[in-house]
Amino acid sequence: MWRSIFLAIGVTFCILGLECLVVDEAVLASSSTGNAVSAAANAYANVGGPQQIKTEEWMPWSFLATGTVIILYSITIPKRFQP
Secondary structure: OHHHHHHHHHHHHHHHHHHHHHOOEEEEOOOOOOOHHHHHHHHHHOOOOOEEEEOOOOHHHHHHHHHHHHHHHHHHOOOOOOO
């Protein structure tokens, strides 16, 4: 069980690192469609306009390195219960 959890976390970090290599900036725009409760929540959350997420230069390589180390760790975890 632990092996699969660590493998999933490592793969997620690697995918996130590859995405950071390709995308420099993401702009999250709020949608005004939906019910009144979600529209009110979006109005309070996005007072300053759309949110911007900028990736730093160190982020992709750090995510890739961390994901690789976690994947290698998950491979070396011994199988506790062998059928």
